[in-house]
Amino acid sequence: NRQQFSKSDAEIGENDGYVLKCNGVEVDLGNWREHVEADADVDGGDLDEEEAPIPHGDEPQLINAYAKFQLTDPKSGEPIEVAYIKDQKGRLLGFDSFTKQKSAENENNDADDERSDQSNEGECTFHLVPGETTIVKAYAIYRGQREVDDGKSIREDNLYFTSEIPLPGQSNN
Numbered sequence: 001n002r003q004q005f006s007k008s009d010a011e012i013g014e015n016d017g018y019v020l021k022c023n024g025v026e027v028d029l030g031n032w033r034e035h036v037e038a039d040a041d042v043d044g045g046d047l048d049e050e051e052a053p054i055p056h057g058d059e060p061q062l063i064n065a066y067a068k069f070q071l072t073d074p075k076s077g078e079p080i081e082v083a084y085i086k087d088q089k090g091r092l093l094g095f096d097s098f099t100k101q102k103s104a105e106n107e108n109n110d111a112d113d114e115r116s117d118q119s120n121e122g123e124c125t126f127h128l129v130p131g132e133t134t135i136v137k138a139y140a141i142y143r144g145q146r147e148v149d150d151g152k153s154i155r156e157d158n159l160y161f162t163s164e165i166p167l168p169g170q171s172n173n
Contacts, residue, residue: 001144001156001157001158001159002159002161003075003158003159003160003161005022005023005024005025005138005140005160005161005162018030018032018033018168020162020165022162023074024069024070024073024074024140024160025067025068025069025070025083025138025140025160025162026067026068027065027066027067027085027136027138027162027165028065028066028067028068029065029128029165029167029168030065031063031064031065032063032065032128032167032168032169033168033169035063035128035130036168036169039130039169040169060129060130060132061129061130062127062128062129063127063128063129063130064125064126064127064128065085065094065125065126065127065128065136066123066124066125066126067083067085067094067123067124067126067138068121068122068123068124069083069098069121069122069123069124069138069140070120070121071098071120071121071122072120072142073142073143073158073160074160075158076142076144076145076158078142078143078144078145078158079098079142079143080098080122080140080141080142080143081097081098081141081142081143081157082095082096082097082098082140082141083095083096083098083122083124083138083139083140083141084096084124084138084139085124085126085136085137085138085139086136086137086139087132087133087134087135087136087137088133088134088135088136088164093126093127093128093133093136094124094125094126094127095124096122096123096124096125098122124138128167133167134166134167135164135165135166135167136164136165136167137161137162137163137164137165138161138162138165139159139160139161139162140159140160140161141157141158141159141160142157142158142160143155143157143158144156144157144158
C-alpha cells in the first residue's frame with residue numbers, strides 16, 4: 001500500500017524552504033542552508049583565505065540533515081518499521097529502524113509525560129553531498145494490519161513518501 005505524505009498547509013515554507021513539514025514527517029535542511037551561505041561568502045569574496053573551508057582531498061564533503069517521522073501511522077496508528085531518505089538517483093542517503101527503540105520504550109512504561117510526548121517522533125539522520133545531491137525524498141514504512149486468508153496470516157505494510165524536495169540554493173541537474 002503506497003501513499004504520499006500530505007503537506008501541512010499551515011507550515012509550508014517555514015525557514016525559507018529549509019524545513020518541509022508534511023503530516024507524518026518533517027525534513028530539516030538547516031545545515032544545508034549554512035553550507036549554501038558559506039559557499040556564497042567564499043564565492044562573493046566576503047571571507048579571507050584563512051576563513052575559507054579546507055578541501056577534504058579525495059573524500060566527499062557530507063552535510064548532515066534530519067527527518068523527523070511520526071512513530072505511528074497517521075491513519076492506522078500502527079508503529080513505524082523503517083524510515084529512509086533517497087536522492088534524485090535513488091541512492092540511499094540515510095536509514096533508521098525504530099522498532100527496537102519503540103520496544104525499549106514500551107518496557108519503561110513509567111516514563112513521565114514529557115518523555116511520552118517526545119517519543120511520538122523518531123529522527124533519521126541523512127547526508128547530502130554538495131555537487132551531487134540535488135533532490136531528496138523521504139520514505140516511511142509502517143506496520144500493516146494482519147489479515148487471515150485461507151488459514152495464512154498476511155500483513156500488508158504501508159509505505160508513505162514525500163514529493164521530491166529540491167535542495168535550495170543550487171540548480172538541479
